Amino acid sequence: MAKNRFSSGDGPSQRQLRVGELIRRTLSDVLMRGDVHDPDLNRISITVGEVRTSPDLKVATAYVAPLGGTLGGQDAQEMLLALRRHQGELRHLVSKALTLKYTPALRFRLDETFDRLDETRRMFSDETVQRDIARGHDDEDDLE
Structure with missing residues (x-):
C-alpha cells in the first residue's frame, strides 16, 4: 500500500473529516424533519454532535444525544434502540444526499x-x- 505523503498518520484525513461532517449535517436534517416514520424516534429531539468515519469510509460512527435529556436516562436508551432499529432506513436516506461511491454503514454511540x-x-x-x-x-x- 502506498504511503500518503500529505498525511502524518496521526488522526483522520481531510477526506474523513469532510465526509463525516457531511454525514452529520445530513443525518441531523433527516432526524429533524422526521423522515423516519417511528413515533419513538420522532418524539425525541436528537443532537448529532459528531460523525467519525473509518479510514476506508465504510463505517461512520455518529455520536448522538437526546436534546435536553440525560445520557443515563431512559430517553437515551430508547433513542439508541430506535436509531439502531432504523439503521438501514437512515443509511438509505443519508445516501440520497451523498455523492460517494459507497454509503458508510451507520453506527450510533452516546455523545x-x-x-x-x-x-x-x-x-x-x-x-x-x-x-x-x-x-x-x-x-x-x-x-x-
Whole structure:
C-alpha cells in the first residue's frame, strides 16, 4: 500500500473529516424533519454532535444525544434502540444526499461530551482548584 505523503498518520484525513461532517449535517436534517416514520424516534429531539468515519469510509460512527435529556436516562436508551432499529432506513436516506461511491454503514454511540464538559466546569469551580490557579498566577508574577 502506498504511503500518503500529505498525511502524518496521526488522526483522520481531510477526506474523513469532510465526509463525516457531511454525514452529520445530513443525518441531523433527516432526524429533524422526521423522515423516519417511528413515533419513538420522532418524539425525541436528537443532537448529532459528531460523525467519525473509518479510514476506508465504510463505517461512520455518529455520536448522538437526546436534546435536553440525560445520557443515563431512559430517553437515551430508547433513542439508541430506535436509531439502531432504523439503521438501514437512515443509511438509505443519508445516501440520497451523498455523492460517494459507497454509503458508510451507520453506527450510533452516546455523545458524552456535554457530560464531560459539565464535570470539567464543576472541577474548575471547586475552591481548592481556584486557590491553586490563583497561586499559579502569583508564581508567574514572581518570575517576572
